[in-house]
Amino acid sequence: MKKIRYIAGTVIILVFLTIGFFSFIDSKVEYANFSYASNTHRKCQVKGTWLKDKETRYDAANNQFIFHMRDENNHEMKVILDGAEPNNFRMAESIVAKGKVKGDHFHATEVLTKCPSKYEGDSEDLKKSNL
Amino acid sequence: MGPILIHIAFAACIISSLFYWISATGRKNMLKISRPAYIVMAVFTISSASFLLYNILTHQFQYTYIWNHSSTKEPLNLLIATFYAGQEGSFHLWALWMSIIGIFLMSYTSKHERYEAEVMGTFTLLQAFILFILIVKSPYTYVWESFAGDVAEGFIPPEGRGLNPLLQNFWMTIHPPILFVGFSAMSVPFCFAVAALIKNKYDRWVNIALPWTLFAAGVLGLGIMLGGYWAYGVLGWGGYWAWDPVENSSLVPWITSIAAIHLMISSRVTKGFIKSTLFLCIISYVLVLYSTFLTRSGVLGDASVHSFVDPGQEVYLFLIIFLSLFAVVGIGLIIFRFKSINSEISSLKQESSPILSRESALFIGAITLCASALVVLAGTSWPIFAKGSVEADFYNKMNLPIAILISFINGASILLKWKHTxxxxxxxxxxxxxxxxxxxxxxxxxxxxxxxxxxxxxxxxxxxxxxxxxxxxxxxxxxxxxxxxxxxxxxxxxxxxxxxxxxxxSQEENLSLPIGQTVEALGYRMTYLGATPIPDDPEKYHFNVKVERDGKEMMLKPVMYYSDYSEGVMKNPDIVNLIVRDLYLSPMALEVPEEFSAEDVDSIVKGSVKNIKGLDIHFVNFNMDEFKRDELSSGAAQTIGADLEINENGVRTPVTVKIRYSGDGVPEFIPVKYKDNIELYLVKISVSQEPQIQLAVVDRTRKMNSPDAITSETLILTASVKPxxxxxxxxxxxxxxxxxxxxxxxxxxxxxxxxxxxx
Known part of the structure; x- marks a missing residue:
């Protein structure tokens, strides 16, 4: 009878591994640059930097945040994010946008901001406090 | 003094461990050295923690850690929270809890004397590793050591950088400490499992370890959910669980510890499940370490909202060694004892369990829990092995059938009896x-x-x-x-x-609430009444929204403010709890009517006339009446003007437009009315080459009628109802x-x- 228990256990694990594998393939988001993202229908995440000098605004009517971003291959693209400006957006050293390319822009569902230099102060900050 | 305290604690910890292991070989009198050595370690760890806290409370900004995470402006509870706001301090908090838990563990195991040496020997080793991290990454580094060459030795910054505004709230004061108690306590089942394996005796350890495992899982679970409440109630993430890697990584050891508890209970009655129980107790702590590794090493830098970034190569490497060492030792021991455990099982158990018994149900339940842990673990670890990440939906889809199965098994197992039903x-x-x-x-x-x-x-x-x-x-x-x-x-x-x-x-809707106008959404009538500064904290603003339903009136006050620290707008939601549901208002932005837009701006050269919007505008001369030349270098605000003459159908009207520059050079545009519907703004002056001005002419009647224009202050928010x-x-x-x-x-x-x- 002990065997039945182990078999039942193994079957459960196997079933979940199989379902897991397929739904995993389905929901994984690949790293990409804008040119790759333009050629795929899959959701991608693109890392890059915010272009301060280009149009950056919040579109209240559609609750979208619009900005321009340069990816790691120096390609620039307009990004439209569903929602407001993310926390720490302006201080971010780099940003990661998740979404799909739609026509002339990258439609993002999520934008992560990375702010390494600011969570830890640097010598510039220290000198400022010296004034 | 701080580093000395930690060094002594570390040395005492090693001595304690060493003599515990010697006493494990049968020389019981060695406990006379190992126990006091443990107390010394605990006393010095607690002293160091008190010393660090004292330095934080007295604003000793010469320590990089304190300068980095606190300031003189913070209230007491946030100053205390500074203790664990960063890497170094949170490891210190961990070491502190370990040392205190160890005191109880020592007193507890000394009553079950057969286990004390091995359990405490392992426990002190775990503690030694954490203390070692504190030596490598010390919270006591001086600013002139961290920034050698940039500042002189002995320099004390007058003010600290302050706590990250995201962390400035009540939950920061309780969520991390509780989570770390859970992390620390999870080491105890690990120690008991290792002790049982080393002693090669499996009959009694489960009974002794069970209350500790329950405690660890209970506290860890509470800590995780407090984090969820924090995300929901303050950070405005909209939900309590986002399947973020940081949340996931602490959930995984919780799930495995729950599986461990159920097998322990089973094992106590049936004397079976020894290997699985040992494995789950060991893996739960290894997963706690793995969670620390994921969140501290920065490997998930691009996948998580709140990973710590770049802790330095040595801590990264050290965490991997720490983690793999304990995993290899723990699992290696199980493999090493495989045969003798099997023979122990066959000697203890009278009969094997039928499938329709509580122990079988618990075993299948535990396996199902492990499947869930595996799913979350795989998804969370994915970014380490391949560039990319996994969508939150993956976890929802996978855990839904698992949760169904677990609930059915849970119900059924209660009705089943041990051994035979x-x-x-x-x-x-x-x-x-x-x-x-x-x-x-x-x-x-x-x-x-x-x-x-x-x-x-x-x-x-x-x-x-x-x-x-x-x-x-x-x-x-x-x-x-x-x-x-x-x-x-x-x-x-x-x-x-x-x-x-x-x-x-849950239902969600994005709303634009023009001031004073009532908008209906999700069954509520909402009116934005304007912003008011928060009494205790005048740099932050309440955005007052009157909410009505069924004749009842409520005032919700989501918060937005500009943070210098983050160089951006911080937002906090407000929630009204209506027993069967929550109404959740998450502020997005405040739109104020634009003074003028780029297309309203024209340039006029000095002395010339230009026709703008049907008006002939003559730029006569600059007007320097309010310009204070002698204060130019003092950084005081300056106002510059331009004299114009407007010719409309032969009627000439002189008008003076002005622009005011603050000390920092930020322009302030001052509207000048011409007739009822026209506003003029001086936007820019330039005197190089051809002297000219940039002038904005705004026809308000036309502005009002254009569809996109916002004519009054408007609060944009996401409203949701969470039943x-x-x-x-x-x-x-x-x-x-x-x-x-x-x-x-x-x-x-x-x-x-x-x-x-x-x-």
Whole structure:
């Protein structure tokens, strides 16, 4: 009878591994640059930097945040994010946008901001406090 | 002084460990050295923590850590929170909790003397590693050491950088400490498992380790849910669980520890499941370390909202060594003892268990829990192995069938008896709870629950709820304290129902609320009444929204403010708890009417006339009446003007437009009215080459009529209704109470067992 228990256990694990594998393939988001993202229908995440000098605004009517971003291959693209400006957006050293390319822009569902230099102060900050 | 305290604690820890292991070889008198050495370690760790806290409270900014994470402006509770706001401090908090838990563990194991040497020997090794991290990455580094060459030795910054505004709230003061108690306590089952393996005795360790495992899992679970409440109530993430890597990584060891607890209970009765129990106790702590590695090393830098970034190569490497060492030792020991465990099982067990028995159900339940842990672990670890990440939906999809299965198994296992169950009786006992659950689920379906799997989850949760509630009721008449397990199960079922309501049936809408105008959404009438500064904190603003429904009126005050630290707008939601649902207002932005847009701006050269919007505008000369040349270098505000003459159908009107520059050079545009509908702004002056001005001419009548223009201050927010969210919090509270009762109950039992031993 002990065997039945182990078999039942193994079957459960196997079933979940199989379902897991397929739904995993389905929901994984690949790293990409804008040119790759333009050629795929899959959701991608693109890392890059915010272009301060280009149009950056919040579109209240559609609750979208619009900005321009340069990816790691120096390609620039307009990004439209569903929602407001993310926390720490302006201080971010780099940003990661998740979404799909739609026509002339990258439609993002999520934008992560990375702010390494600011969570830890640097010598510039220290000198400022010296004034 | 700080580093000295830590060094002594570390040395004492090593000595304690060494002599514990010597005493494990049978030389019991060595406990006379190892125990006091432990106390020395604990005293010095606590002293160092007090010293660090003292330095934080007295603003000793010469320490990089304190300068980095606090400032003189912070209130007491946030200053205390500074202690663990960064890497170094949070490891110190961990070391502090370890040293305190160890005191209890030492006193506890000394009553079960056969285990003290091995358990404490392992425990002190774990503590030594954490203390070593504190030596490598010390919270006591001076600023002139961190920034050698940039500042002179002995320099004390007058002010610190302050705590990250995201962390500045009440939950920061309680969530991390509780989570770290859970992390620290999870080391205890690991130590017991290792001790059992080294002693090669598997009959009693489960009884002794069980209350500790219950404690660790209970506290860790509470810590995780407090984090969830923080995200929901303050950070405005909209939900309590986002499947963020940081959340996931602490959830995984919690799940495995729950599986461990169930197998331990099973193992205690049947004397089986020894290897699986040992494995789960070991892996739970390894996963705690793995969680630390994921969140501290920065490997998930691009996948998580709140990973710590770049802790330095040495800590990264060290965490990997720490982690793999304990994993290899723990799992290696199980493999090494494989044969002798098998022979122990065959000698202890009289018969193997049939499939229709509580132990079989618990085993399958534990496996299902492990499947869930594996899913979350795989998804969370994915970014390490490949560039990319996994969508939150993956976890929802995968865990939904698992949760259904677990709830059914949970309900059924309570009705099953240990070792042998009459099939007929079992089937009979299923009927009532199943019918009750089906009726209620049918009602839900009638009310609009159309998704089959969701309905199945509701059915299974209700099924588990009724069975546990009945059992809890029956048992509570004999002994209230013994209802812990059933209470925890009830709490979990309630939590699941709350999850269904608040996530599957939550409604959300983006709203624009022009000031003073009532907007209807989600069954509520909402009116934005304007912003007011928060009394205690005038740099932050309440955005007052009057909410009405069924004649009742409420005022919600979501918060937005500009943070210099983050160089951006910070937002906090406001929530009204309406018992069966929450109304959640998450502010997005405040739109104020634009003074003028780029297309309104024209340039005019000095002395010339230009026709703008039907007006002939003559730029006569600059007007320097208010310009203070002698204050030019002092950084005072300056105002510059331009004299114009407007010719409309032969009628000439002189007008002076002005622009004001603040000391920092930020322009302030001053509207000048011409007739009722025209506003003029001086936008820019340039005197190089051809002297000219940039002038904005705004026709307000035309502006009003254009569709996109915002004519009054407008609050943009996301409103959502979260049904049954109180069940999530209520379920959590019930689970925690259940755990607390179970711990008390098990401690009593193990005390009774200890006194049996002495007899």
């Amino acid at each position: 009459e099939e007929k009786n079992f089937m009979k006992s299923l009927v009532v709870p199943f019918v009750l659950a089906s009726v209620l689920t049918g009602l839900f379906a009638f009310m609009g629950m159309r998704d089959f799997l969701i309905a199945l989850l509701a059915l299974s949760a209700l099924f588990a709820f009724f069975i546990n509630a009945e059992t809890a009721y029956v048992i509570s008449r004999r002994s209230k304290i013994k209802t812990g397990a059933y209470l925890a199960h009830i709490g979990f079922a309630v939590l699941l129902l709350g999850v269904i309501g608040s996530s599957r049936y 049954l969210i109180n069940l999530v919090w209520g379920g959590t509270v019930i689970i925690v109470i259940g755990f607390a009762l179970s711990v008390i109950n098990r401690v009593k039992k193990s005390k009774a067992a200890a006194s049996d031993e002495e007899v």
